[in-house]
Amino acid sequence: MAEPTKHMNQTDSIVSLKGVDFSYAPGERTILSGLNMEFPRGKVVAVMGGSGCGKTTVLRLIGGQVNAQQGQVLFEGQDVGQMNAQQLMAVRRRMGMLFQFGALFTDMSVFENVAFPLREHTKVSEETLRDLVLMKLNAVGLRGARDLMPSQISGGMARRVALARAIALDPPLIMYDEPFAGLDPISLGITARLIRDMNQALGATSILVTHDIPETFEIADYVYFIANGKIAAEGTPDDLRASTDPFVQQFVSANPDGPVPFHYPGKTLLEDFGASV
Numbered sequence: 001m002a003e004p005t006k007h008m009n010q011t012d013s014i015v016s017l018k019g020v021d022f023s024y025a026p027g028e029r030t031i032l033s034g035l036n037m038e039f040p041r042g043k044v045v046a047v048m049g050g051s052g053c054g055k056t057t058v059l060r061l062i063g064g065q066v067n068a069q070q071g072q073v074l075f076e077g078q079d080v081g082q083m084n085a086q087q088l089m090a091v092r093r094r095m096g097m098l099f100q101f102g103a104l105f106t107d108m109s110v111f112e113n114v115a116f117p118l119r120e121h122t123k124v125s126e127e128t129l130r131d132l133v134l135m136k137l138n139a140v141g142l143r144g145a146r147d148l149m150p151s152q153i154s155g156g157m158a159r160r161v162a163l164a165r166a167i168a169l170d171p172p173l174i175m176y177d178e179p180f181a182g183l184d185p186i187s188l189g190i191t192a193r194l195i196r197d198m199n200q201a202l203g204a205t206s207i208l209v210t211h212d213i214p215e216t217f218e219i220a221d222y223v224y225f226i227a228n229g230k231i232a233a234e235g236t237p238d239d240l241r242a243s244t245d246p247f248v249q250q251f252v253s254a255n256p257d258g259p260v261p262f263h264y265p266g267k268t269l270l271e272d273f274g275a276s277v
């Protein structure tokens with residue numbers, strides 16, 4: 001197993017997880033156990049791993065939607081788990097979030113979707129708001145689509161609108177939960193490139209929860225693999241491609257079986273069918 005955070009600059013992380021233990025309810029399965037992660041400013045960091053390993057849970061911990069039972073989740077040096085509702089609201093303004101499938105408000109135009117966080121959280125004039133929204137839409141190539149409704153645009157375009165909305169308040173941290181899910185290969189490539197470019201343009205830090213190895217390795221500076229509640233492997237995409245660790249190999253080569261088993265634990269074939277195959 002890799003040593004935690006061995007390549008990371010711990011002194012300038014926007015988010016740090018330190019010895020985090022988490023389960024959804026007392027006595028329930030431990031999802032994360034003694035987890036240490038660093039998310040350095042300015043970087044794109046991917047969080048990968050098998051289905052149900054706790055990737056989205058990491059984002060929820062950072063956003064303060066759930067709290068660790070042990071350890072600390074630091075955002076800009078402050079423990080998110082210790083914040084009151086008002087402090088949480090203030091820090092969430094500094095976190096852009098692109099949810100799984102990037103759901104848009106279906107009864108609002110593309111323009112109004114991107115304007116929403118600005119209207120909610122700022123008191124800018126209509127004129128400034130218009131300029132800000134058009135700038136964000138321009139950045140994702142959809143300035144011309146401002147008056148369309150979500151039902152009139154493709155899935156790939158919707159994802160880009162959701163991205164423009166996530167960055168509307170110029171957050172220093174952007175979290176993406178499965179940003180590539182359900183996209184065709186071209187939209188997928190465009191979205192990946194936009195995530196990288198937005199990070200650069202905003203001087204932000206991006207956390208990317210995803211299953212898509214090729215796109216992720218193309219744009220991430222650093223990758224964590226979670227398994228069994230811990231960091232099973234970590235490194236730059238080049239480190240991981242060169243790794244001989246069977247766990248990393250299974251993911252990088254997309255093998256269905258390996259250290260991460262294909263079968264959910266249960267009865268043996270012999271017990272279920274009375275025969276071994």
Ligand SMILES: Nc1ncnc2c1ncn2[C@@H]1O[C@H](COP(=O)(O)OP(=O)(O)OP(=O)(O)O)[C@@H](O)[C@H]1O
Nearest residue numbers: 024025031049050051052053054055056057058209
């Ligand atoms: N609200 C909840 N209450 C109880 N258990 C939950 C809750 N949300 C998630 N879980 C469980 O916690 C585990 C981790 O879930 P999580 O969504 O973080 O996984 P993930 O790695 O993001 O999975 P996927 O890649 O399939 O989206 C899963 O086993 C899931 O069933």
